[in-house]
Structures are given as structure tokens and as C-alpha cells.
Amino acid sequence: MKATKTLAGALALAMLASTAVSFQVSAADASVTLKGAKVEAEAGGAFSVDVSLADIPSTKINVMDFAVTYDNTVLNVDSVKIGKSADVDVSGDSTAADAPVFNTNIKDSEITVSWSTALGSTSWIAEDGVILTISGTVKDDVKDGTVTPIDFAPVTRETYQGSGENNKSMVIGYVNGKDAASYTIKTEAGSVTVGKSGQTTTETTVTTSGEDTTETTSKTTSKTTAKTTASEAPATSDSKGSETSGGTVEGSVLYGDVNSDGRVDITDAVMLNKVVAGAVTLDNAVQRKNADCNGDGEVTGSDSTVLLQFLVSIINTLPYTE
Incomplete structure (x- = not known):
């Protein structure tokens, strides 16, 4: 297998506020x-x-x-x-x-x-x-x-x-x-x-x-709390090499960031597993792009496996393709 070196697109966190998945405590003071x-x-x-x-x-x-x-x-x-x-x-x-x-x-x-x-x-x-x-x-x-x-x-x-x-x-x-x-x-x-x-x-x-x-302390990952703004994000390239300015949602992708909180961590892996199992539906095109961790244009169990491998350092880059 060969790992591609592209991880494109700094997400405009403020612009994604309406699509963020809340990461918060259901029971008070848990x-x-x-x-x-x-x-x-x-x-x-x-x-x-x-x-x-x-x-x-x-x-x-x-x-x-x-x-x-x-x-x-x-x-x-x-x-x-x-x-x-x-x-x-x-x-x-x-x-x-x-x-x-x-x-x-x-x-x-x-x-x-x-x-x-x-x-x-x-x-x-x-x-x-x-x-x-x-x-x-x-x-x-x-x-x-x-x-x-x-x-x-x-x-x-x-x-x-x-x-x-x-x-x-x-x-x-x-x-x-x-x-x-x-x-x-x-x-x-x-x-x-x-x-x-x-x-x-x-x-x-x-x-x-x-x-x-x-x-x-417990916290939420609502984009309204993020420090990055559209004006601060640098110009980047997507997986096809086309230039997009940071802050432009269309065409931007952060592979693995399934819940659109501007970071890639284990909560994304759990959510992606649930997407693959049909328990969760991704709300927008940005999340669907982010979930395509093997870069094949689809969201399947292979993406879930690749993301888990990335998080435990079995592989070092996303997307990861054969």
C-alpha cells in the first residue's frame, strides 16, 4: 500500500458552526x-x-x-x-x-x-x-x-x-x-x-x-468557540491539487474530521463507524469529503479502518490509498 502525501484544506471553523456535532455532557457534572x-x-x-x-x-x-x-x-x-x-x-x-x-x-x-x-x-x-x-x-x-x-x-x-x-x-x-x-x-x-x-x-x-x-473540564466542540477564522486560514490545496483559500468551505477537506470540529481524533473514528453502520447520516458535503479517508470517493467500512489505523499510528497520512 502507498500513502499519498496530501492532507488538504484548513477548514473555516466559524463557517461550519451550523454543521458541528455537539460534544458535550448529557448528565450534569459527569x-x-x-x-x-x-x-x-x-x-x-x-x-x-x-x-x-x-x-x-x-x-x-x-x-x-x-x-x-x-x-x-x-x-x-x-x-x-x-x-x-x-x-x-x-x-x-x-x-x-x-x-x-x-x-x-x-x-x-x-x-x-x-x-x-x-x-x-x-x-x-x-x-x-x-x-x-x-x-x-x-x-x-x-x-x-x-x-x-x-x-x-x-x-x-x-x-x-x-x-x-x-x-x-x-x-x-x-x-x-x-x-x-x-x-x-x-x-x-x-x-x-x-x-x-x-x-x-x-x-x-x-x-x-x-x-x-x-x-x-467538559467542553463542547461547537465552532463558535474555535479561534480560527476564515480570514486567518491559509491557502491550501485539495486532494486534486486545485487551490482553495482557507475559509472557503467548497472544495476544502480535512480528511478524518468527520464531526467537523477542526481536529482529527478518536471521536471521529467512532462517529465514522456509526455512519458506516447506518446509525448516523452526515449532514453536508464537507463532512462526507472528510469521511473519505481512503480517497476513493465513497464512505465505507474501508474509510473507518483507515482512520483507526491513522489514529493509532499504523499509517501516517490521510487519505491513504492502495
């Missing part, structure tokens, strides 16, 4: 708690840290997108395995073979975590408990008493390819038809303490490119 366990391990020895969710709302979860951060000068992370609460029955999800429902990627000092399914709510995450377990070893030269954090942050990536703006949000919530929610995320960092209990501790820190995300 929130979840994302927390890491605090464990002990010997220098040169193995460690295992559980990451859990607590206070899951009754509306459940079918989309998660966040990063786990750690100090890779202290820890070697070898594996990330799904936990019991997230290991629900998603055997009927047709995209899972190509882009797993649960996916992680270990890179430098960040573990990207995504979980999404377009199946019905019986296959959503509903129970408090462990969603993943991180395992590895402490490096040999780490001093006893060192405490190194296991923390949480937005995944390090652009809001869309070429945007020049980093993602600043963690997402835990749901997409159900055109109803969607991003819960408030409260975080409790975990840690690995090197040596035996009761020793003097030395704190280490983890530096990430994201903003402070100790608590992320």
Missing part, C-alpha cells in the same frame, strides 16, 4: 477518575503498575484517548496489557482486526492509549476497575529511595497533520449517534518507588509537551 497504582520495585527488578478508572457515569464509555507518561531514564516499559474493566466483548466490531479496539504505543517517555468501539452500549466500558497494566523493569543504576511518577497527559500529536498546533485534550467519554460527551477527567498519578519501604525518597519528574491536565 466525571471519571483516572488513576495509577503506587508500587515498589528493586533497581534492576521488575515492576507492574495498574491504571484504573473510577466513578464511571451510567452513560458508560466507548472512547478513550490519553497518554501515560513516565521517566524513561528510570524505567524501561516492556508491555501494556488490557485490564479487566476494558476487556469487554467487542467481538462483533468489524474494524478490530485491522485497528484494535484497544491500542497502545510505547515511545520515549509516553505511552499512547486509545480505546474505541462503534458497537452498542452493551459493549462499552461500564465498571470501575483496571483498564490497563504497565509492566517493565527499573534500570540498574537507579538509587534506592527514588520515587518516579506514572502520570497522565494529552497524547503528543498535532490536532491534524500539518496544523502546527499540539493536541491539548485527553478524552474519556462516548459517541452515540450524534450525541456525544467528554467527561471531566480527574487524575491521580501513580508511582514506582525504588528500594524498600521506609527509605528516604527522591522525587523524579516527567516533562511532557502537554498542558497541566490534573483536571480536564
